[in-house]
Amino acid sequence: MTQEVRRTPLLQTVDLQKYFKLKGGSYLHAVDGINLTLYPGQTLGVVGESGCGKSTLGRTILKLIEPTAGKIYYNGVDITNYNARKMHPLRKEMQIIFQDPYSSIDPRKSVIEVIAQYMLIHKVYKSRAETFNRAAELMDMVGLARRYANSYPHELDGGRRQRIGIARALSLNPKFIVCDEPVSALDVSIQAQILNLLMDLQQELGLAYMFVTHDLSVVKHISDHIMVMYLGTCVEMASSDELFDNPLHPYTYALLIAIPEPDLLRSRQKTLHVIRGEVSSPIDPKPGCRFAARCEYCTERCSQSNPEFVEVSPGHHVACFMVNDK
């Protein structure tokens, strides 16, 4: 890939917001001012705990949910206000792999029908025979034996079902795939198979991934850049190695230290450092840093105004007063 192409981001969001209106006129701030940039062929990991808005972010970017405010640029074009008809051709390029391989696949269609479905909708091939040939090729690509072509999803295990979801997402030759926790429902040995598959496909087809997950070890393995989300906001963004070597935001640090490592000596040496409290409510959040209530370095200022998202070193952005003041 040439430098020229690299400079145009495949995807960019500017101050993207998604608020859900609740009964009684209050708002749930699911995604609150996210700026991200994704280049072709790269992987952006989005990590955070449940309810931090990472799935909503993925869906808003694909316009499966309408954003409340902000802009989404795809290949430099503003697609924020595209309607369903205008989005239709773009859907071929932007796909999603869902978290739950049990509920995201039509149980009444056979495996090959599920994979062929998108190609039929987009009329990619003239004949059904061609479409189904391509679907069979896709099955090979993701490592599903062709003998399962006429099986129904319930006959397959979670790992194979997730492969159907991947084959389906690849069927339209997308450039960008949102992977919404694609491995969290799977066992570790199957998880490793799927992660390898996703990385091979990326190399082969030059795909860009937005990889949404709560599992930090997975995200480190697969991502070029990582964004850490907390209650709808982005608290830290950096290259994968930089974030793990030099976490600056207290929340990132807490997340890293909380991972139980499968290493006896390290985990016995590790001093127990547990952050207190739980994620507060995203409904009409108070001004100030969202993490303030759980942060051990919290000062008065943290609960009064929002910390700016500042670039502290090239490519490393943090939103924290303590870090930014240094």
Added chain:
Amino acid sequence: MSKHDKTMKTPEFQGVEGAPILDIRNLRVVYQTDLETVEAVNGIDLTIERGKTFGLVGETGAGKTTTALSVLRLLPANTGRILSGEILFNGKNVLELDETLMQAIRGNLVSMVFQDPMSALNPVYTVGEQIAEAIRLHNPDLTKEQVEDRVDEMLKLVGIMPSRKTEYPHQFSGGMKQRVVIAMALCCEPELLIADEPTTALDVTIQAQVLAMIRELRDRLGTSMLMITHDLGIVAQTCDAVGVMYAGEIVESGTAEDIFLAEKHHPYTVGLFDSIPNLSSRTSRLKPIPGLMPDPTDLPKGCVFAERCASCMEICRQEHPGVYTEGTHKICCHLFAAPSEKEGGAK
């Protein structure tokens, strides 16, 4: 309420200092339906020393939960069958006890924390009532006030304000619900706590809180524990001894040091470790175990792992491997078993 009172009520279960609290010998469990027989647990041996934590690791369908349910005799009545084996709790075989005695044990001497706190709690009772129920059942002599005091004490122990005991489960977050479940499990000061994936449904920071709490309570109360998990990281943090389970068998067991630091391992254990993305070094590619666990209704004749094993030999498909022992470390694999030991191990 003291340990003394409890053993008065169930004198048969007085433990002997130094003897293991739980000793499972050659346990075989199947789920039988008209159509098929699922061989869930196939002749496992497992020993938990008093005051220690035993980690049972394995993937979905390995038989971990079935083993736990067998200890409490909570297998589904119409399908679950224990074919053979002994489960010795404080030296007494629980498989021979009648239901009344079992009820005296459950929740009192042995209790369990289930994987999913959302479905382990009753949505129409307040959390206070649910904790009180367990206390009342096992201590009928306590007055209402004493029970309430004990509920408050338990909630404080797991870090929940006692004033919240009048709330219903839906008003609690996942982590808080799991704390309530743990409070229920610990309210009678059991001698053995079975924790079945206690943190799988929780976020990492909450998982860290719950694990730290479990460890602290275990150290303070001296409870022995059977920790069931699929996460080797949790095992490294909490367990003294480990058993790796695959397709209903314990393929490798030993102390935590044996499993994490020793040189020889069962190929499945090696595969499990290689499947986890390493945090400290950046590996370009994971080395997953190819294939899937064998169908438990149709297990292979030889080694259960043979199909997926990179070092599979001719003998692996023919004969069930014997146990190779090195001190406390046991590996069930043809790679290590000496020829003379093989015969005895074949089942």
